[in-house]
Amino acid sequence: MIRRLSASIAHHPLARPFAIARGTREAIDLVHVTIEQDGHVGRGEGAPNGRYGEFAPDIVEQIAALAPLIEGGIDRTALLGAVPPGAARNAIDSALWDLEAKRSGVPVSAHFGAFPLALRTAVTVGIDRPEAMAARAAAIAAEHGAGDGNEGGSKGNGPLLKIKLDAHEVAERVSAIRAAVPHAVLIADANESWNMALLERVLPALAQARLELLEQPLPAGADDALEDFDSPVPLSADESAHVAADVARLRSRYAYVTIKLDKSGGLTGALALADAARRAGMGVMTGCMLCSSLSVAAAWPLAAMSRFVDLDGPLWLARDLPGGFTVQDGVLTASGTFGWGQP
Numbered sequence: 001m002i003r004r005l006s007a008s009i010a011h012h013p014l015a016r017p018f019a020i021a022r023g024t025r026e027a028i029d030l031v032h033v034t035i036e037q038d039g040h041v042g043r044g045e046g047a048p049n050g051r052y053g054e055f056a057p058d059i060v061e062q063i064a065a066l067a068p069l070i071e072g073g074i075d076r077t078a079l080l081g082a083v084p085p086g087a088a089r090n091a092i093d094s095a096l097w098d099l100e101a102k103r104s105g106v107p108v109s110a111h112f113g114a115f116p117l118a119l120r121t122a123v124t125v126g127i128d129r130p131e132a133m134a135a136r137a138a139a140i141a142a143e144h145g146a147g148d149g150n151e152g153g154s155k156g157n158g159p160l161l162k163i164k165l166d167a168h169e170v171a172e173r174v175s176a177i178r179a180a181v182p183h184a185v186l187i188a189d190a191n192e193s194w195n196m197a198l199l200e201r202v203l204p205a206l207a208q209a210r211l212e213l214l215e216q217p218l219p220a221g222a223d224d225a226l227e228d229f230d231s232p233v234p235l236s237a238d239e240s241a242h243v244a245a246d247v248a249r250l251r252s253r254y255a256y257v258t259i260k261l262d263k264s265g266g267l268t269g270a271l272a273l274a275d276a277a278r279r280a281g282m283g284v285m286t287g288c289m290l291c292s293s294l295s296v297a298a299a300w301p302l303a304a305m306s307r308f309v310d311l312d313g314p315l316w317l318a319r320d321l322p323g324g325f326t327v328q329d330g331v332l333t334a335s336g337t338f339g340w341g342q343p
């Protein structure tokens with residue numbers, strides 16, 4: 001068994017600036033991994049995130065240092081114990097899933113029973129003035145609308161919109177968006193930018209606006225303040241939730257976990273986190289970093305079993321990978337030519 005590992009950086013300008021509480025981005029660097037064995041090539045992608053001290057050149061170096069392990073034949077299960085969670089492990093894990101499918105002739109989807117070909121995804125509204133966010137939400141709703149009810153993933157009538165928030169004009173932004181899209185399903189993400197006083201102050205307005213989920217209002221190191229807190233809007237742990245072992249301390253603080261493959265170190269670790277969350281009575285949301293369709297393909301099995309799905313990362317790229325996913329009427333659909341996880 002001879003394997004060959006390679007890693008490279010792909011620079012992607014964004015179609016429009018992406019503004020969240022931590023700042024605004026206009027381009028991203030992704031790390032692409034290939035693992036070749038017996039004439040078959042598995043592909044994976046990692047999306048480094050500065051929030052976790054990850055940058056593309058460092059991830060490539062980390063992957064290169066792991067070449068003896070990967071080329072020596074390590075499997076996905078052993079990888080969990082050998083490499084910490086993060087973008088590097090995600091890229092490798094994803095490539096191994098793809099390689100297994102191509103070598104065995106069995107698609108990844110066969111491991112998960114019923115497998116939807118389309119998923120309803122959230123589309124993100126970036127931070128801006130309340131009126132600008134409302135206008136953007138209305139434009140998204142007009143463009144994407146809602147699915148026909150036959151797709152998997154997030155449920156509900158009307159488009160699914162994710163509102164990015166910081167600590168300013170919280171109620172004003174959400175209320176303006178609700179007025180602009182009265183039938184939309186709204187979720188929001190504060191990206192750790194609030195304190196407990198602000199959370200308690202704005203929750204009544206968020207509940208009034210029928211917000212269905214709020215991600216990570218407090219910094220990950222401060223979420224002990226949520227212990228047994230009775231929130232009128234379900235809270236989801238994002239930056240606080242990485243691996244299955246995190247569930248024990250999160251279950252009495254959050255109703256959901258937001259799982260991203262780049263945090264959990266790949267689909268293998270993400271599935272373990274989802275299983276632990278469900279056994280603890282928590283719901284699951286599948287999210288992603290800014291990424292290409294290669295990352296979305298690897299997250300698809302997890303998204304198919306999630307209450308909320310936010311896989312609009314490729315929509316932010318000026319140019320996605322050829323044959324990637326498309327969104328129409330709020331539904332994410334594979335083009336049929338992309339090929340990840342297929343023999």
